[in-house]
Amino acid sequence: MTATDEAADGLRAMIAKGELTPGQQLPAEPELCARLGVSRGSLREAVRSLAALGLLESRHGSGTFVSALRPGQMLPGFAATVDVLPLDGLLELFDVRRPLEAQAAALAAARADERVVARLREVQKRLASDLGHEALINAMAARDPAAAAAAATAHLSQTEVRLRRYAPLPDDGPAAG
Structure with missing residues (x-):
């Protein structure tokens, strides 16, 4: 160090x-x-x-x-760090993201109002985002924290599976010869 x-x-x-x-x-x-x-x-x-x-x-x-230690102030620095992580480091983040994002989704569903849901649906249409986002928005519209947590976890798992396709295969050592 x-x-x-x-x-x-x-x-x-x-x-x-x-x-x-x-x-x-x-x-x-x-x-x-x-x-x-x-x-x-x-x-x-x-x-x-x-x-x-x-x-x-x-x-x-x-x-x-x-600083005031508000997450919003720290996220840009975190995002800049994530942008340069190698794939294996990025994949390690999923272990942290899974519980955090499930909890955040559950809280958002419990607190969401019609205005928030409408705004999320607008963003989803503009970005043509996937079914995982749609399930999360639907859980928020239903104000169902458990469904929102499950949708966030499922979406992260699908993203992780897609990213792992790009990970190099483990090195089995020198080739036998």
Whole structure:
């Protein structure tokens, strides 16, 4: 692990433990460097990477602050990371996505109103999206959290199966000869 990785991990741990809270300014660089055991250069690089992920905000003339830690602020950084993942890394994400998206779909179905469902149907028509999306929208229209969770899980499973078709076959070692 590089010093920059150590600094980033240390800052993430401080946020996770509540030592640094949303909106709070980071301590001065010398204090953080001493606490994390890294140089200023490594700390600055870690701060830049965490800012790119939406965890920190650098405010010109004011310092660096922990962001509000809203998912919407962090998703663009996550999306940029996903875009460059190799296929095996992308496939690993399905283990995380499955429970998260099933729960999110269930909550959305429980909270959806006619306006939301109508908007989803408009987007579906425009994108000509698949039957998996249609099942999810229908579950939301019925305000059925269990059906929405099942539809999200089924759709992710179908997507994973399609992606696995592109995965290279496991290497069985040197060819016998």
